[in-house]
Amino acid sequence: MFINKTVSSRFFKKSAFAVLAIMCAALPLYAGTQTAALSESTPVTAAAPDGKKLSSSALMSFPEIAKQTNSVLYWDALAGNGIFEKNGRFLSFSAHNSFVMLDCLEITPCSLPIKQGGTYYASRDFFDTVKNIFDTLPPEVHFRIGAILIDPGHGGQDPGAVADYTVNGKKQTLREKDVVLFTAKDLYNRLKEKYPDKKIMLTRSTDVFLTLNQRTDIANTVKLAEHEAILYVSLHANSAFYTKAKGFEVWYLSPGYRRTLIKSTGSDKDKDVRPILNSMMEEEFTTESILIAKYIQNGIKAQVGHLTTDRGLKEEEWFVVRNANMPSVLVELGFVTNEEEAMLLFDKDYLRKLSVGIYNGLTAFVTHFEESRGFTGGR
Structure with a gap:
């Protein structure tokens, strides 16, 4: 970032x-x-x-x-x-x-x-x-969100979570890859209209397969101007052997996970300073990721909280959030293995409500970030 x-x-x-x-x-x-x-x-x-x-x-x-x-x-x-x-x-x-x-x-x-x-x-x-x-002060520096990358999980030969149901007398298969792609494209269109001056991107816009490395490589190679940040949002649908499990949840990277965000230049001075800056950046990314997750959780709950369960915020070392060198969250839209929720996930209007919830959460974070000049920890 x-x-x-x-x-x-x-x-x-x-x-x-x-x-x-x-x-x-x-x-x-x-x-x-x-x-x-x-x-x-x-x-x-x-x-x-x-x-x-x-x-x-x-x-x-x-x-x-x-x-x-x-x-x-x-x-x-x-x-x-x-x-x-x-x-x-x-x-x-x-x-x-x-x-x-x-x-x-x-x-x-x-x-x-x-x-x-x-x-x-x-x-x-x-x-x-x-x-x-x-x-005589130079113009004030304003940090801004320059790009938002939406990553609909799975695709192609990888359908993700799958469950078969009978809907109106016909057998239908609910596939995670289809649920998240529809939601991601709707979210993309909303953000594109809201932010014509920002890079709004999808890792995939069709039913194609991408490896986890390909997804994070896309995120980590986005070109940004100075003082610009990028956000990464991965969309998934859940499954469980316990078929009564239902609801949405938002994940962020465990704060205790350590990673290298700033590469070494090889100088002796860099050896002393880089760990400090790296630690500061990790803490900043964690703070921002938790804020994004909370805003998205609130946004989805406002849209569909009366129809499903808010399972809350969770932390985990998912591949995409630990390898995307930026604030990142993973959203589980619901359980394809819960029949009641599956009927909702079949419904395009319901998926649009999920999209609106994520959109409202992201725009709330962008507003907070840019109005606070990038000081997301608050003043």
């Missing part, structure tokens, strides 16, 4: 935010309810650090700085610490330090805030420093 320099920018930015979150745990969002002196520039005269007098025009309140820089102010008056946030970037400052710090990484010297009558103010130098930092 995010390899090399992309993975660095994403995960190190996330780590920086974690530090900021600790710093700001007690910082209330300024909402104009604090002292009136903070609502606008206040004409006062105070002593500058060098002992000279500063005129009223040389002092500004922090809310006024936020207003003029189009940023959001988080301010803890008791501790004298604050943060200006703009376009996902965080500029932290303190009344006790003569510098500002961008995203917990870059420090820029500036004048010390000035306290007057119990309220802190900043000099024009402080304002100029904040404004200059925000004005």
Whole structure:
């Protein structure tokens, strides 16, 4: 998903935010309810650090700085610490330090805030420093979902789960490969219409056989632009010796499974850094896969929960989810071996409802992912 320099920018930015979150745990969002002196520039005269007098025009309140820089102010008056946030970037400052710090990484010297009558103010130098930092920042990076790959299981000489039933006096065979292909194609059409700017793909669109390796190779070789991600959704139908078993379930890769996502370049420095980045990426993929699974589970339940059983989320080391180097889930649409559910799986309208449920789950995840700029763990 995010390899090399992309993975660095994403995960190190996330780590920086974690530090900021600790710093700001007690910082209330300024909402104009604090002292009136903070609502606008206040004409006062105070002593500058060098002992000279500063005129009223040389002092500004922090809310006024936020207003003029189009940023959001988080301010803890008791501790004298604050943060200006703009376009996902965080500029932290303190009344006790003569510098500002961008995203917990870059420090820029500036004048010390000035306290007057119990309220802190900043000099024009402080304002100029904040404004200059925000004005010279490169355009914000937005991570987006660039591709969604739908993988209908089995096909060709591999029918998957099979069961024979008598429907309206005629013998009919319910085949997993047919159920998942119809559902996958319907899902494909819905996603294609929703996201004309994304790559929406099927591993197969006809009744052909693909090996498991071929399926994951397709997923792992999709070309993505920088800062783009791909999602992998494998569709299957279930079977069991216990014919009363019924319902849908969504699987994701066991969090404890270890795999190599970032290949080594052979350098000594890489040997130290790569395991850390690989572990961070694994954790990110796990988080995203669980979120996708939960969204899909909710989506299907909303559509057909009154007709069948929600068997919940499950984890397993299925071949396709452990070998697809991206967030991936496997959806079991129902049991072909349960006669009541089989009658539903014969019904094209029911399969469309399953498709709508998966579609709603995927679009909910895409919205969450892209609006949070790729920080799926939440803020």
